[in-house]
Each structure stands twice: as C-alpha cells, then as structure tokens.
Amino acid sequence: MSLLEEIKIIFTMFKTSSSSGIRDIKALKDNCYDGIAFKDSKCYGVGIRFEGDLVVNESFANVSYRTEELQFAGNKYLLLTASNYQYKNEFATICAQFLDPGKNGEDRQKIIQDPFEWWKNWSNLLGNIFSHSRVYDVLGEMIAFEYLYNSNKDVKWTAEDKNSHDLETKNHSYEVKSTVLKYANEIEISSQNQLAILENKTLDLMYIKFEKSQEGITIDEMADKLVQMGCDKIELEKHLSCLGYPVGTLERMNDRYKVIDKTMYPVDEDFPKIINDNFIGGALPDNISKIKYTVQLNGLKCRKW
Template identity: 25%
Template sequence: MLEAIKNKWEILEPIRKISKEEFEICPFDVSENLKPDSVLFFINDKNQKGILLKDDNLQTKLPKHGCSRLEIIRQNISIEGIENKFIKVTCLDESLNYAFSILLSRIIQLLIDGSSPSSATIDSVNELRKLLSRSRGPLPKEEEIIGLTGELIFLFSLVEKKQSLWKGWNGPFKASKDYTLSNIDVEFKASLQAGEPSITVNNLNQLEPVLGRSLYLFHSTLVKNPNGDISVPRLIKKIIEKIDDKDDFNNTLFAAGYSSEHEDLWDAFRFSVIEKSSYKVTNDFPRINQDSFINSSIPESITKIRYDIELNKLNKFKIENKSLIDLIYQSE
C-alpha cells in the first residue's frame, strides 16, 4: 500500500509544479473493493498533500485530532463540473509526510475492509495520535535504539529461515512479550559491551512464562562502531528484501518509533555484533517474580521492580541460536 501511495505522489508532484489550479487530483484505484473516484489523492496550491474521501453521510462527527499539523474537514468540491461531498484530510507539515502516508494506508485499508469513510478516518487518526504521542523527536533514547537493533537482528535471522516468521513481532504494540508465535514467546534484550554482560528486567512478568507456553530470551551484545555494518536502517532494508508484507512491517516499525524520513539520523548509530545468545526460561531460571515474596504477596509500597541479571551465570539455560530459530519455524 505504501508503495502505491508513493507512486500517486510521484504522478502528482510534477503536475503540481506547473499547475495554477487549487487542487491537482489523482484517483486511487488499487482495489476493486473501492468504488471509482471514491478515494482521491491531491496536492493543493500550497503544495500540501491530502486525500479526499467521498462521503454523503454528514451526520457523523469527524475526529478532534488535536494536531495543528493535520486538517480534517468536510467540504463540497466540484470536479469536472460535478459537485460532491468529501471528507478532506490534509497534511499541513511536510516533515510529517511519512507519518501521513502511514495514516492514508490505514484509512484505505479500512475502506477496503468495509468501513465507512468517516469510521475509517476516525479510527485511523486515533491510532496515529497514540503513536505520535509517544514520540518526542525524530529519534528515541539511545537505549531504545539499541533495543530495536537487537529486535531486528533476531527478526532477520527468522526471515532468513522463512519470510513470514517476522509476523510474531508484537513488542512495538506494548504486548506482554516481544515475540509470540504458536506456543512460543521470546523476550528480546540488547546491550553494549561493558564489563560483565548483563540484562535489565523491567517488571515481574517480563521473564514469567505463560502457562502452556514456552518462553525464551534472546540477547545481542553490541559495540559501537562508526564503520559497523549493523544499524536500524540497514537491518530494515535486509529484512524488507526478504518479506512479502512490506506494508505491515513498515506499520510495525512506525509503531516502534522508526521513520524512514530520519534514516540518516538512525544510521549514525552503527554497531558491530559481539555475541548473540539464546536462553530457555524454565522454572528455575533466576528471576524475581511474585513467588519471591512472602505468601506471594507484593507489598503495596512497592510500585516498580527493575533488576539486572548477569548472563555469564546462565550457562545451564543457554541453547543454540539456531535451535531457537528452528523451534519457531517448526511451531508455525
């Protein structure tokens, strides 16, 4: 979908440069489930990109998105002498063009799935607002970049085995486990090489297996290297080359806080991999959980538990990385 959206902009952009019309419009007709001319892309005379959704239902209120860089209104627009009622969604800030394309892809997919124009707009804008509210700048903290790098290292190993295996990745959506497929869960950890290797556990449930499921831990030890061949954008490109559902993957990346518009900034964080290691989290795996407290009762005064585990003391739980990949492959 994102590629189709990009193609529409590439059609409109050269026309816009020489046009004096208020709108330059191009129909989006990539699916037989969309009625002809029900979805129109446009670039206005201020060079702002947008979408027109034909909608005769004037009763449904449009979302209050709370973003000064996005305009959503109902407007009657005459095209080739025929006036129609549209929902008009306009991106007012060029720096948000990538996020805007994500929004459009979601709106269009909901329309294809049968949603009304107003419902598709409301649901998509609400999703985008939640994602943008988590972002305070073009890049997250360094520890989050390192964490995403570790996740992508594992995902690349998966898609080398089978291209669809990345779909178990749900960490960006704040799921209880970073990766879930069939009866297997995996927690991802990554850290820079510094002294004794260790991981930080952020809550009591992170290393707690779910009943009837197997839990594994995958850890990447990285070292900063300006000439290294590992970075978030480089791993993304390698993964995208191997998978079919590129749009779904890009949407998940966006949820993780990644934007290709800032690819050069992300690529400045380069690493080399020192070690990749996998562990099976069994009942005797060292961790703090509810059973660690008297009567399995956590004192009310404790609101957050965060602790470190030294990896060099986990050798009895270590398994081959290939064995973990094979287990996931066989479980699908």
C-alpha cells in the same frame, strides 16, 4: 514588524480560531524569501518550500520536524510544528530562527542542504531527552526476528502491541536484550512480568552485544532486508514507528552497529527471576506495583545462535 513579532501575532490568531489556515510570512516575502505559518486540526507551525526526495520525520516532546505535501498549499514543505499552545511565544522564537534566511540567504541554504543538522543542533540545545528505544535495542529485536523468521514464518514481533515479551510464536516466547558494553554480562529487567512464562509456552532470552561501527548495519538497511525476506512492510513500519523510528528518522538512516556476540538463555526453573509466582498468593505485596532488577548472566546455561 519583525519576523518574530509577525509569527507571534499569527500564532495568537491561530489559537483563537477553530478553523485551519495558511498565511504567507510577510516579513520574508518582502525580502523575496518564502515562508508560511499554518494550522490544521492537529498542530500549528511554520514551513519553507522543500524540493527533492529526502524524507525528514523527527520529533520530541510536542514538537515535530518533517517534510510533507500540504494539499491546501500545493507544495512540499519542511515543517516545524507543535501541538500545544501553552508555549506558543517560546515556540515562535524557534520558528523565527528556523525561517530566518540569514545574510544573503546562507542560513536558508544550510537548512535546505542538510535539514537534519539544524534539527540536531536545536534539539540538543533544548535538552532533547528521547523517549524512544535506543538504536541498538531496536536492531537487536530486528536481528532476533530475522533469526526466528528463517525457520518459522509465523513469528510475531510484538513491539506495537507492547506485550510482555518481544517475539512470539505458537509455542515459544522470546525476550530480547541488547548492549554495547563489551565486557558486561548482565541484563536489566523492567518488571515482574518480563520473565513470566505464558501458559503452554517456553521462554528464551536472546542476548546480543553490539559495537558502533561503520562496518555495521542501520535500522533502514535491516528493514529493507526483512522486507526482501518476505516480511510485511506495513506491519514492520508500524513497529518501527511505535519504537520511535518512523521513515525519515536520522538515527534510523545513519547509526551503524555491528554484532559481536549472540547468546540464548532458556528462562526455566534454574534462571534467576522475580515474578508474581514468587510471592504469596501469586501477586506482588500490597502497595508495590512494579519490580525492576538486574540479572547477572555469568555461569547460566546458554548457547550461541
């Protein structure tokens, strides 16, 4: 029986079983290589033993690629898992390629030495459209948070709460926008609520321009910096996970951006915006649920920060 056929049979058995389980892949064991198929209450998939401290934690669609200690197996594994059985046979094909050691074990060694390279190649091939925020957008919010935290330890980063604004203090709200377009000076507003001013608060727009550079900073490094300043690490990691960058995400560790400009705009009566109050009755017209628009920032009052 081939490696692929064995995986398909095991996945079919997993689908019809309500219990968790783990099975050695016989086609690999016969050739002196390790490999398991497993199922728990959340997912099913395959894995290979993985030693060392490196953390891997990538995902897209319903597929996950991560390192994890499997208590019922007694070892740390590099896992490739899915949560949906609808495409179990297609997923089995990817799993077979993942587990296949290759000639003289060359493919297995490549995955062990650089697990991120395998993931990058396959996710690109499968058309990975990331739903999480861009690295520089997350860095922008973190840098804005750092700036405000230096003068007000009560500032809240609201990424996890998905509030209308990115940062909040008792008397102020802050919306953060980032770009890598050096000569552009405009922002995209995603809804009629994004520039709405909350009662008894003022609203400022913090605009940051980045460029990708080896002299820049990563999300990982910025997270360490915030924790050293006194930020709660658990809360910080919740926000980063919510934005698509849990610990072990390759882009979080590797992608570097340098700030080239930071500008703050007061969102007051002179700032161009479309909000509910612009419409009769303080609400959008019937059958319109959301408005997206672009604001040109040239000529608006601002200050550097």
